[in-house]
Amino acid sequence: MSAVQTGAVVGGSLGPHTDRVEPRPKGSRTGYLLLLPGMLWLLLFFAVPTIQLLATSLYDPNGSLESGYAMTWHFGTYLDVLSAYRAPFLRSLGYAVSATVLALVFGYPLAYAIAFKAGRWRNLMLVLVIAPFFTSFLVRTLAWKSILADNGFIVSGLQAVHVLGPDGRLLATSVAVVTGLTYNFLPFMVLPIYASLEKIDLRLVEAGKDLYANGVTSFRKITLPLSMPGVVAGTLLTFIPAAGDYINAQLLGTPQQYMIGNVIDNTFLVQLDYPVAAACSVILMAAIVLMVLVYVRRAGTEDLL
Amino acid sequence: MTSRPHPDPEQGSGHTAEAGADLRLSAVTKRFGEFTAVNALDLVVEQGRFFALLGPSGCGKTTTLRMVAGLEEPTSGTITIAGRDISRLRPYKRPVNTVFQSYALFPHLDIFENVAFGLRRRGISEVRSKVHDMLELVELGGYEKRRPAQLSGGQQQRVALARALINRPQVLLLDEPLGALDLKLRRQMQIELKRIQTEVGITFVHVTHDQEEAMTMADTIAVMNQGVIDQMGSPAELYDNPATTFVSNFLGQSNLVRAAVVATRGDDLVVEAYGCTLAAPGSRARRTEGTVWLGVRPEKVFLARAGAEAAEASGPAGANVLTGGVVSDVSFIGVSTQYLVRMPWGQELTVFEQNSGAHDTFRPGESVDLRWSADHTFLLDADQDAHAGDQSYAELVGTPSA
Amino acid sequence: MSARTPALPRAGRWVADHVVMTVALLVLVYMFLPIFFVVLMSFNDPVSRLTYEFDAFTWDNWTNPCQSPGMCSSVVTSLQIGFLATLGATLLGTLVAFALVRHRFRGRAGTSLLIFLPMATPEVVMGSSLLALFSSVGLAGRLGFWSILVAHIMFCLSFVVVTVKARLTGLDSTLEQAAMDLYANEWQAFWRVTFPLVFPGILAAALLSFSLSFDDFIVTNFNHGNTITFPMFVWGSAQRGIPPQVNVVGTVMFLIALVLVAGGGLVQRRRAR
Numbered sequence: 001m002s003a004v005q006t007g008a009v010v011g012g013s014l015g016p017h018t019d020r021v022e023p024r025p026k027g028s029r030t031g032y033l034l035l036l037p038g039m040l041w042l043l044l045f046f047a048v049p050t051i052q053l054l055a056t057s058l059y060d061p062n063g064s065l066e067s068g069y070a071m072t073w074h075f076g077t078y079l080d081v082l083s084a085y086r087a088p089f090l091r092s093l094g095y096a097v098s099a100t101v102l103a104l105v106f107g108y109p110l111a112y113a114i115a116f117k118a119g120r121w122r123n124l125m126l127v128l129v130i131a132p133f134f135t136s137f138l139v140r141t142l143a144w145k146s147i148l149a150d151n152g153f154i155v156s157g158l159q160a161v162h163v164l165g166p167d168g169r170l171l172a173t174s175v176a177v178v179t180g181l182t183y184n185f186l187p188f189m190v191l192p193i194y195a196s197l198e199k200i201d202l203r204l205v206e207a208g209k210d211l212y213a214n215g216v217t218s219f220r221k222i223t224l225p226l227s228m229p230g231v232v233a234g235t236l237l238t239f240i241p242a243a244g245d246y247i248n249a250q251l252l253g254t255p256q257q258y259m260i261g262n263v264i265d266n267t268f269l270v271q272l273d274y275p276v277a278a279a280c281s282v283i284l285m286a287a288i289v290l291m292v293l294v295y296v297r298r299a300g301t302e303d304l305l
Numbered sequence: 306m307t308s309r310p311h312p313d314p315e316q317g318s319g320h321t322a323e324a325g326a327d328l329r330l331s332a333v334t335k336r337f338g339e340f341t342a343v344n345a346l347d348l349v350v351e352q353g354r355f356f357a358l359l360g361p362s363g364c365g366k367t368t369t370l371r372m373v374a375g376l377e378e379p380t381s382g383t384i385t386i387a388g389r390d391i392s393r394l395r396p397y398k399r400p401v402n403t404v405f406q407s408y409a410l411f412p413h414l415d416i417f418e419n420v421a422f423g424l425r426r427r428g429i430s431e432v433r434s435k436v437h438d439m440l441e442l443v444e445l446g447g448y449e450k451r452r453p454a455q456l457s458g459g460q461q462q463r464v465a466l467a468r469a470l471i472n473r474p475q476v477l478l479l480d481e482p483l484g485a486l487d488l489k490l491r492r493q494m495q496i497e498l499k500r501i502q503t504e505v506g507i508t509f510v511h512v513t514h515d516q517e518e519a520m521t522m523a524d525t526i527a528v529m530n531q532g533v534i535d536q537m538g539s540p541a542e543l544y545d546n547p548a549t550t551f552v553s554n555f556l557g558q559s560n561l562v563r564a565a566v567v568a569t570r571g572d573d574l575v576v577e578a579y580g581c582t583l584a585a586p587g588s589r590a591r592r593t594e595g596t597v598w599l600g601v602r603p604e605k606v607f608l609a610r611a612g613a614e615a616a617e618a619s620g621p622a623g624a625n626v627l628t629g630g631v632v633s634d635v636s637f638i639g640v641s642t643q644y645l646v647r648m649p650w651g652q653e654l655t656v657f658e659q660n661s662g663a664h665d666t667f668r669p670g671e672s673v674d675l676r677w678s679a680d681h682t683f684l685l686d687a688d689q690d691a692h693a694g695d696q697s698y699a700e701l702v703g704t705p706s707a
Numbered sequence: 708m709s710a711r712t713p714a715l716p717r718a719g720r721w722v723a724d725h726v727v728m729t730v731a732l733l734v735l736v737y738m739f740l741p742i743f744f745v746v747l748m749s750f751n752d753p754v755s756r757l758t759y760e761f762d763a764f765t766w767d768n769w770t771n772p773c774q775s776p777g778m779c780s781s782v783v784t785s786l787q788i789g790f791l792a793t794l795g796a797t798l799l800g801t802l803v804a805f806a807l808v809r810h811r812f813r814g815r816a817g818t819s820l821l822i823f824l825p826m827a828t829p830e831v832v833m834g835s836s837l838l839a840l841f842s843s844v845g846l847a848g849r850l851g852f853w854s855i856l857v858a859h860i861m862f863c864l865s866f867v868v869v870t871v872k873a874r875l876t877g878l879d880s881t882l883e884q885a886a887m888d889l890y891a892n893e894w895q896a897f898w899r900v901t902f903p904l905v906f907p908g909i910l911a912a913a914l915l916s917f918s919l920s921f922d923d924f925i926v927t928n929f930n931h932g933n934t935i936t937f938p939m940f941v942w943g944s945a946q947r948g949i950p951p952q953v954n955v956v957g958t959v960m961f962l963i964a965l966v967l968v969a970g971g972g973l974v975q976r977r978r979a980r
Contacts, residue, residue, distance in 0.1 A: 031810025035818065038799035038864055042821050045837060045861040050828075052843055053836035106734045113731030127968045128735055132742050134918050134964030138941040139957035142949055143741035146748060149760060186738060236827075244829020247924060251945060261831045261925075268835050268929065278839055281832045288829065376884050396887040409885035413903045422899075423889035468889065 056278035069274065081279045085263050092259040093287065095174070096243035099181035100189075103238045104231065106182065107189035111230070112223075114190075115197035126194070133187050141251050144180050145171065148252070172254045180248035188237035196230030197223070232299045236292060243288055260284050326352040326387040326475045328373065328508060333382030333392075335368050342368040344532035345382070350476070350510060350525070352387075355502050357511045357523030361555070361696070365532040366512045370478050373510065374403045386475050397426070402469035403478040406485070408461045410453035416440070416464055417449035423472040439471040442501065459490045466498070470505060479511045483518065495521050516556045520544070528552050530694065544602075546589050550685055553600055555694035560606070560654045562627070563687065564599035566592070573679065579650050583625040585682035596687040601625075604657040605681040607664065608632075608644060611672035625682055627675040630654070632667045642666065646673060742961055749954035768951045775950035781940035782956060785921050788852065788936060792859035792920040797913045799860070800867025801905075807868070808875040825865045833862060834929035841930065850932030858926050863916035870915060874908025914967060921960075 056069070061077050063069035082089070114125045132140065148154060148170040155171075158164040170176050200223060208218030246261025255262075260280055267277035328350040335343040343365040350356045358366040371377040373384055375396030384392045391399050402423065410419050420436045429435075440446050443463040453461055462482060469477055482498075483491045499522050502509050513519050519526050520540040527537040528551070536548040547553035550561060564578035573584045578599055587593065611628065633653060634645035637660075644656040644667065654675065658664065667673060692698045752765035773779035803822070806812065825833065837858050841847055846854070882904070886896035924938035931939055941953055 031806045031812040034802040034806035034810065035812065038803035038868070039818060039821060041799055041861060042825065042864060045840075045857055046825050046828075046833070047821060049833075049836035049840040052840040053832070056839045056843070106730075106737065109727050109730040110734040113727050117728050117731070123972055125731075125735070127965070127972065129738065131961065131965045131968055132738055134922075134968075135742060135745065135957050135961040136938060136941065137922050138924055138938050138945070139745055139953055140741040142941070142945060142953075143744040143748070146744050146760065147740055151760065183737065183741065186734075240827055240829060244831040245925075246831065261829075264831050264835055265928065268838060274839065274842070277835060281835045284829060285832050292827075374884075374888055376888070395892070396884070397890045397892050401888075403885070403888045405881050405885055407879065407881055409879065409881040411882060411885070411900055413900075422886070422891070426890035426895060472889070 053278050053281055056274050057282050059275045059278075061273075061275045063275075064272070074275070077275050077279045078283065081276055081283065085260065085280060088258050088260045088263050089283070089287070091257070092243050092261070092284070093291075095178055095181060095249075095259060096239050098178045099185065099242045100235050100239045102178065102182040103186050103189040104235060107186055107234065108193055108231070111190045111193035111197055114194050115200075116202075129187055129190050137184065138247065138251075141180055141184065141247055144176070144183065144252055148176050148179070171252065172257070174253070174257055176252040177248050177257045177259075180252045181242045181245060184245070184248065185238040185242050188241070189234040192233035192237065193227060193230040196227045196233075200226045228299065232296065235295070240288055240292070244284060326508070328476050328510065329385045330369070330373075331383050331385075333369070333372060333379045333384060335365070335372060335377060336380045341532055343372070343379075346532070346534060348527065348534060348537075350508060352475075352508055353506055354525050355499065355509045355511065355523050357513060357519035357526045358529055359513055359516060359519040359526050359555070360529035361514055361694070364529045366514075366529045367480055369529070370403075370480055370510065370512045373399075373476065374401055374478050375399050376403075400475040401478055402472050402474040403480060404462075404465045404469050404482045406481040408453075408465040408485075410461055410464055410468070412453055414452075415449065416445070416451050416453070416456070419453065419464055420468045420471055422468060427472075435471060439467045442470070442504070443467045443497075458486050459494060462486065462494060463497075466501070470501070470507070473505075474507065476508045476510055479509060481513055482511070483513075483515075491518070498522060520556070528555060530555075545681075546683060547600070547685070548591055549693070550598060550689040550691055551694035553683075553685065553694075554692065554698075555696075558603050558655060559600045560603060561598040561600050561685070561691045562648075562652065562654070563596065564684075565596050566590075566594050566684070569593075574684065576684065578627070579648070581625075581627050583627075583682065584679040585684050586680055589682065590684035592684055592686050598685040598687050598689070598691060600683045600685055601677050601681055603643075603655040604641070604659075606654075606656045606675050606677045608646070608656055608658060608667055608673045609676055610665065611674055613674065624676045625679050627654075630673045630675055632669050632671045632673055635667065635669055646675065745954045745957040745961070748951055749958045751951045751954070753948075753951060755948070768955050772952045772955045775944075775952040777935065778937075778940055778950065778952055778956070781935045781937045784852070784934060785937040788855055788859060789917045789921040791856055792863055793913050793916040795856070795860040796863035796867050796916045796920075797909060800864045800912060801871050801909055803864075803868045804871035804875055807872055822865050822868050825862055826869075830862070830923075830925035834858070834926035837861075837926070838929040848932075850930050851934040854930040854932065855927050855934060855936065858930050859920040859923060862923075862926060863919050866915050866919065867912040870912035871905065871908045874905050874911075878904055911971075918964070 055071065057077060058071065058073050058075065059069035060072040060074055061080075110129070114122055114129070118125050146152065150169050150171060155164060155169060158170075159166060159168060164170075170179075204226070205218060205222055208222040209215060211218070244261050246259050246265055249257045249259045249262055261284075264277050264280045264284070267273045267280065271277075328348075330346055330348040333343060333346045333348075334341065346365075346369060348369075358369060360366045368377060372379050372392075375391070375394060375398075379392055382392070383390055386400060391401075411422065414422070417436055420439055421432045424432045424435060436449070437446070440448065443466055445460060445463055445467065448456065448460070448464075453464065456464065462485075465482070479498075483494050486494060495518060498509075498511075502522075511519070511523060524539060525537065526540055526543055528535045528543065530549075530551045536543055536552045543552060544556055547556065547559070550559075553559035553561065562578050564576040564583070566574050567577050567582075568575040569587070570584070572587050574587055574590050574593060576583050576585060576597065576599055583599065585599065590597070611630075627648065629649040630646040632644055633647040636643045639660070641657045641659050644658065646654050646656060648654060656675065658666075747761055749768055750764050750766070751761050752763040752767065754762045767774070807815075807818070812818075837854075838847070838850075841850060841854060878901070882900050883896050886900040887893070891899055922938060923936075924942060927936055927939060928942070935943070937956065941949060944950060944953070
């Protein structure tokens with residue numbers, strides 16, 4: 001038991017009878033008092049809204065904001081939504097998976113280099129990974145619009161080496177959206193992987209090199225498995241926000257690249273069709289939870305290699 | 306318990322040691338759920354003593370210390386210092402200070418502020434000169450501006466000591482303070498601690514599981530086992546005249562042989578063990594009739610060739626003799642040689658012989674007799690486990706020795 | 708081992724040493740490319756509003772950042788919300804972290820879940836569900852500063868709890884016992900020992916909260932009413948072509964972040980020395 005616990009209650013006024021240790025009840029009330037405001041906030045503005053969202057998705061779809069909605073347990077909205085917005089749903093998952101894989105491919109070497117190769121530049125490199133992400137997300141995404149512009153240096157370069165045709169472009173394509181998504185969530189991949197790599201006892205790697213003689217094998221047999229917790233955390237932290245994002249699709253793509261986030265934004269805020277929008281949100285959430293569970297289970301039991 | 310007025314520790318100089326400032330624990334019990342860590346413990350530590358609470362981990366010694374410090378509350382019983390009941394006072398109201406096992410130096414404060422912490426909390430003046438003097442005492446003058454992380458383990462240990470001592474507590478509690486140091490540094494700090502204790506004259510209560518450490522430093526040792534004190538006394542008393550098998554094994558090594566008391570001869574008791582008749586002083590017998598453990602320390606025993614007469618064999622006259630042993634193992638360890646001797650009844654006894662060149666050496670397989678002065682024999686209660694407190698035996702047979 | 712193996716580890720090591728570092732540096736370039744463009748475009752004098760290319764150099768955007776109508780007031784709004792959300796989330800989150808680490812209570816699993824879920828929920832779901840709640844209780848027409856603040860405190864809270872909890876868990880509780888042993892009462896032990904040692908964690912949590920709040924677009928977009936935060940301003944003007952002054956704000960934010968992150972590292976190193 002700690003000093004703080006009673007300190008919070010007793011405060012500055014130590015009367016004569018605080019001389020004695022009060023027989024403290026098991027699990028003092030202080031704990032609940034400390035929890036109360038924060039948990040109440042989350043309950044009220046996270047848990048209750050999530051339930052409200054679920055309810056909204058089952059409202060009578062014929063209602064409107066003006067006339068009000070009636071609860072009709074209308075599960076049909078889900079079927080309508082799934083058939084009407086199949087493409088954006090699949091696109092969301094496809095883009096999110098691509099961005100996650102790319103972020104892993106880019107992020108792992110970076111994390112590895114920071115952990116093992118950077119030496120005295122380690123802290124600087126970490127700062128460089130973190131710092132850009134304190135600049136506005138939107139402003140950075142808009143910068144990609146300049147970078148991938150039709151007459152920007154990347155497009156010209158790719159045209160020169162004939163990867164892109166003379167009329168080929170990057171902006172307003174899936175490539176642009178995935179590039180933006182990968183870029184935006186890359187640090188969420190790098191930092192957890194770095195954290196788990198940094199914890200690895202280098203003597204293990206040396207022992208591995210001793211046993212397997214070959215650096216690649218010892219990486220595959222020792223370093224990689226030991227960094228798996230970081231990889232799992234990183235992929236989740238990348239996949240979840242990427243699947244729900246719609247800024248990249250909106251700014252770097254066209255309606256042909258729209259993701260489910262765009263649909264939710266549009267039906268909620270423009271069409272004001274709350275039941276449909278809520279059903280989309282619930283399906284997105286459910287799909288994510290399902291994929292995460294499957295993934296975590298596989299990552300937990302199998303070798304993933 | 307007296308009810309005379311006593312100086313309030315909050316009032317400045319009230320902390321200086323004074324005559325009769327004994328630490329007294331009466332029937333102190335501490336339970337954690339079902340587990341009884343300390344069981345009805347009675348203990349008096351006289352003022353000015355270097356007192357060691359010795360025992361294996363899990364014996365309740367640290368819990369006892371923490372109850373004195375106020376970091377645990379006794380389930381029942383009272384703790385008094387100079388007659389004043391402190392059992393239920395908050396830690397900061399007690400005239401005691403602690404040197405923690407992990408040192409617990411405040412990492413965000415420099416050495417000066419660490420040492421000054423207690424003085425500042427009590428609003429005592431002349432902090433600067435007091436801290437300076439205290440750092441000189443522990444030979445860390447000039448380290449005031451360093452942070453704890455910049456100091457070596459031994460230096461941190463001395464800061465922890467200074468931080469506690471500067472408050473001139475009536476009792477200083479030390480919780481395995483040398484446990485984290487390497488062997489050489491530990492020896493050095495043992496001497497240092499003893500010097501400082503003599504210099505300041507404050508009661509030290511030192512908790513340790515290291516019997517050698519306790520014997521080197523303390524003038525009184527209490528051996529604690531399973532929540533109670535087995536025996537208390539000076540190091541020599543405890544070593545020469547152990548009261549239990551636990552003490553006989555935990556402090557040094559002992560040979561314990563099953564025997565039965567058969568007669569009384571003057572001040573001595575006559576015992577019989579596997580056909581040999583032996584004697585033991587009545588003053589060293591914890592049991593005077595029936596079955597006993599007959600004990601002798603390995604270095605008190607001399608080996609003699611089997612059948613050799615007392616006159617020609619090295620060893621004391623009027624000695625106890627156990628015959629029929631066969632040397633089963635010999636290890637040479639420099640100053641002495643350690644023999645294992647298998648007795649006819651299957652037990653292996655240990656004998657240490659000084660390598661003084663004054664007596665014979667033996668090889669495995671040779672038949673020998675064991676001789677020692679009857680004065681060095683002690684008798685213990687045979688109901689006790691002969692291996693209690695024997696750390697190497699516990700490891701050997703795999704019983705969990707905490 | 709046979710004769711062919713010596714070459715392999717050497718090659719492997721060379722690959723590990725150089726290729727990995729090269730890839731890492733390329734990835735860093737990828738991460739900094741947009742920043743470079745943000746800085747570059749902050750000096751742009753665009754010919755038309757819809758351009759995303761560098762046309763001509765000018766200092767004007769830096770000397771008159773508020774020229775773009777509505778931008779500066781949106782920055783002020785974001786700063787206000789960011790400040791208040793940070794204050795609220797840091798306070799509530801720190802209390803929860805202390806409760807989690809230092810106290811026993813029933814329903815620990817449920818509590819942990821409620822803290823974890825907001826971090827695992829896509830923003831679009833959080834934003835839309837809050838809107839669903841607000842409109843169901845008839846507040847849809849009155850959304851604004853307060854609803855943004857409520858939402859921001861909500862999604863920052865979990866991050867604060869996690870950050871402060873990590874710091875508090877690593878704190879040796881014997882330090883507090885030592886303080887009490889040295890005549891500090893509970894209150895003094897907390898303010899002299901516990902708080903200063905947990906403070907770096909609280910500070911980190913506050914910085915994280917502020918950046919999350921200042922930068923949030925998606926949740927805000929659902930609950931902003933008529934209040935325009937800086938991200939809302941950027942979003943709105945992106946349709947019409949963004950004013951170059953936006954890049955000035957982006958550059959300044961980057962510089963402040965760099966100074967803070969680097970400064971934090973420096974302080975930590977000095978502490979350790």
